[in-house]
Amino acid sequence: MHVPIEITDASDPRLADYVSLTDVALRRRIEPERGLYIAESQKVIRRALRAGHRPRSYLMAWRWVDDLADLVERAESDGVPVYVAAHDVIEARTGFHLHRGALASMQRPELPTVAAVISAARRVVVIEDVVDHTNVGAIFRSAAALGADAVLVSPRCADPLYRRAIRVSMGTVFQVPWTRIDPWPAGVDELRVAGFTIVAMALTDESVGLEELASAPPERLALVVGAEGDGLSAHTIAAADVTVRIPMAGGVDSLNVGAAAAVAMWALRP
Numbered sequence: 001m002h003v004p005i006e007i008t009d010a011s012d013p014r015l016a017d018y019v020s021l022t023d024v025a026l027r028r029r030i031e032p033e034r035g036l037y038i039a040e041s042q043k044v045i046r047r048a049l050r051a052g053h054r055p056r057s058y059l060m061a062w063r064w065v066d067d068l069a070d071l072v073e074r075a076e077s078d079g080v081p082v083y084v085a086a087h088d089v090i091e092a093r094t095g096f097h098l099h100r101g102a103l104a105s106m107q108r109p110e111l112p113t114v115a116a117v118i119s120a121a122r123r124v125v126v127i128e129d130v131v132d133h134t135n136v137g138a139i140f141r142s143a144a145a146l147g148a149d150a151v152l153v154s155p156r157c158a159d160p161l162y163r164r165a166i167r168v169s170m171g172t173v174f175q176v177p178w179t180r181i182d183p184w185p186a187g188v189d190e191l192r193v194a195g196f197t198i199v200a201m202a203l204t205d206e207s208v209g210l211e212e213l214a215s216a217p218p219e220r221l222a223l224v225v226g227a228e229g230d231g232l233s234a235h236t237i238a239a240a241d242v243t244v245r246i247p248m249a250g251g252v253d254s255l256n257v258g259a260a261a262a263v264a265m266w267a268l269r270p
Contacts, residue, residue, distance in 0.1 A: 004065055004072065007085040010092035015083060017105035018059055021163055022095035024133075028159065035108045037161035039171075041100035042068055047171035053106050058082045060102035061090060068102055108161065111179045114152065114187065118194055121149035122270050126181065126191075126224040128154045128232055130257055135228070136160055137168025138258030144172035146265040151178040152187075152222075185236040192241075196222040199268075200240035201260060202232050203253070207245040214267040221268060225261045 007015060017036055020026050031037050036056060039045045042064075049055070049071075058068075058075060062084050065072060075082050090098045118124055125148050130136055136158045143151050153160060157180075160166075160173045181187040188198055197218035224240065226232035237243060246255060246263055254260065 004060075004082040004084040007059075007083050007089060010085075010089050014057075014081070015059065015093050017056060018090075018094050018103060020095050021103075024162070027162065031108070031159070031161070036105050037108050037159075037166070038163045039104045039106050040098075040102075040163055040167055042071070042102055044166055044171040045071070045102060045104045047174045048104070048106055051174035053109055053174065055080050056105040056107055058102055058104050059090065059094075059098075060084055061087055061098060064101045071102075112177070114179055114181050114190055115194075117150045117152065117177045117179045118191065118196070121177075122220050123148045123265070123268065124150045124152060124191070124196065124220075124222045125261060125265065126152045126154070126184075126222055127157050128184065128224060128236060129156045129227045129230075130225070131156070131158045131227060133158045133162045133165040134168050135256070135258045136162075137165040137173070139225070139261045140165070140169040140173045140176055140178075142258070142262035142265055143176045144169075146262065147269045148176065148223075148265055151176055152181040153178065154184040155180060155182045185233065185239050188236070188239040191222045194220070196220045197242065198222050198224065198240045200224045200232050200237050200243045201226070201245070201264060202237050202240075202243045203245055204237060204243050207243040210244050210246050210264060210267050213242065213244050217268050217270070219270075223261070223264055223268065225257050225264075228257055 021038060039048045072082050125143050127139055166173055191198060199221055224236060246260060
């Protein structure tokens, strides 16, 4: 039986990967630079492992050691340290109270090329400059649930592997093929050459209703959704083949980007 490593001091350097997990600006620098991301909860960790991602270490409270015995045993055979600590020590290090079982510092995988991600896809979602991690996670969860084949994220879009994005996605970020498309919106050309019709969700005078497009959808479709507030950039709208809107009632002009993406994915499913 593998004996976990007890940590009693929140400043222990062995927990460097787990520092200030609630500080978004800090984590944006630390995680890519160190080649890691943080997975939270046993469900998310297990999905990451099933996707072939490799752990650097685990951090958990003592009460979870038995529940996660198989992970602990596997960590021993793989030479991965398992750190355990009291809740106050974990909270002092991470900045929040851990109540979802465990954290894992995971090796960040190398992203595939756009060509590899879209090669067999019929439905692709492109997320342009959405900086809210909750919305990014929600879009990934909808993509997995509603049959999207791939997700592409613009260079300025929030990190899909940020802890909150992963948690909101329920780990489906490990399930749906994705990568960054850079440059953007110039990357529209690569999608179009691959046979995709570029559909931008935008409120313009030329926008067609979603039901009209859904009545005869193209064979390969790239649905582009934009940030809250500003929406899609003018360059992206100009580069699209079609702009589409969801008809609204009740005096509401638009939906949250996560909700709008889900409605469109369902309507345009192949």
